[in-house]
Amino acid sequence: ILNELRKKEYIFNIENEINKCNRQISYFYRICDSLTSVFEVKKVCKLILEMVIRMVNVERASIMLLDKESGELKIFSSRGIPQRIVRSVRIKLGEGISGKVALTGKPILIENVDKYEEKIFLKESKFETKSFLSYPLVYSKSKSKKEIIGVINATDKKTGEVFTNKDIKLISSVSTLATMAIQNSELYSKLDKAYKDLKEKSKIILNTQKALIRTERLSSLGTLSASVAHEIKSPLTSIMGAAQMISLRKSQVEDVLRYAGIIEAQCSQISSIMSQLLNFSRQSKPERKEESINKVVEDTLIFTKHHLSRFKNVKIKKKFNKNLPKVFIDRGQIQQVFVNLINNAAQSMPDGGTLFIKTSLVRYINNEKEKGKNLGKSYVVVSFIDTGIGIKKKDLKNIFKPFFTTKRRGEGTGLGLSISKDIMKNHNGELKVRSREGKGACFEVLIPV
Known part of the structure; x- marks a missing residue:
């Protein structure tokens, strides 16, 4: 009986230990x-x-x-x-x-x-x-x-x-x-801290990028000021002349009406020029809407016209596709890209030349462009082709890097093309370049449809 009790006690203790281990x-x-x-x-x-x-x-x-x-x-x-x-x-x-x-x-x-x-x-x-x-x-x-x-x-x-x-x-x-x-x-904790630091630095970079875009836009605005002054001066001269003729010929109703028509037309021209200038210079959040790219190019040429006249024998030739679909863009930012490319083209032709501006619709299939086929991704393309000095082969790989410039000191910030590249990237588009030294350059602005 004693042995049986000892066995039971032993088994009981073992079971307790097992249960304790299981709980642990x-x-x-x-x-x-x-x-x-x-x-x-x-x-x-x-x-x-x-x-x-x-x-x-x-x-x-x-x-x-x-x-x-x-x-x-x-x-x-x-x-x-x-x-x-x-x-x-x-x-x-x-x-x-x-x-x-x-x-x-x-x-x-x-x-x-x-x-x-x-x-x-x-x-x-x-x-x-x-x-x-x-x-x-x-x-x-x-x-x-x-x-x-x-x-x-x-x-x-x-x-x-x-x-x-x-x-x-x-x-x-x-x-x-x-x-x-x-x-x-x-x-x-280290990863979380690194993520927060990276997020903060990204925010700083984004703010810096916005400031650089604004700086470059103001730089272009300063360059265009003489052009705008000239564009406004011409219609103002016509307005003053018409007003003087009205004061001299008060009794002749037909002449008064004719001169009043001249004043109205010239005021409308001034209003258009100022609207384009304000649209270009405004500092606001990116605002994208449907635009006709041909109209955007034409409006950009209005306030770059006189600036281009400062360059010797630089001519503009246009070839627009009139059946292009509208594109969803921030007009001011895209005009900034166009102004930069037009100015660069003019500066690359110191002895004169021609800047061809062409618009077209291109569809890409496996990175190869195909015209006239309803396949692949479609882009409205604005091409700026000049007959200037071209870009050296060794400079092509650096052309879109910030602060890289081939211009003389004081003639450029080296930010124009870099910012233009970023603007196109933000539009899910592209900015491409082809060039041969001494044979001119071709910049293509690709905007997704």
């Missing part, structure tokens, strides 16, 4: 599942600490991580430790129990802290039991290279017993998971 495994997996959705280091440490406290059954514990800058251990999560200690304690590598564990990477188990002379920060608070356990958090970068990132400390077992090798094994299983989770959270 179940808890372990629940914590693992929770860690997959936590990315802050302190929250990760808190979850790991709860696991340690439950698995080794202690009242007090802490997780200390190594600060790489100061080379000191700091408490990131704790239970049962006064906050004044948590905030103030700093342990150098090799100092005290935790410092030694962090330096050597080997755990230390103390049965009686009163007999231990080394510094233990918890001595400032009363120990319920005398046993203390410190275990390293080791991150394996490779088989041969390991990095100690901190330690797990535990004391005051609820049973009042001392720690054993069994407790070391339990914390060992936790430490591997803890190290991976902490490293992942630190990597996530």
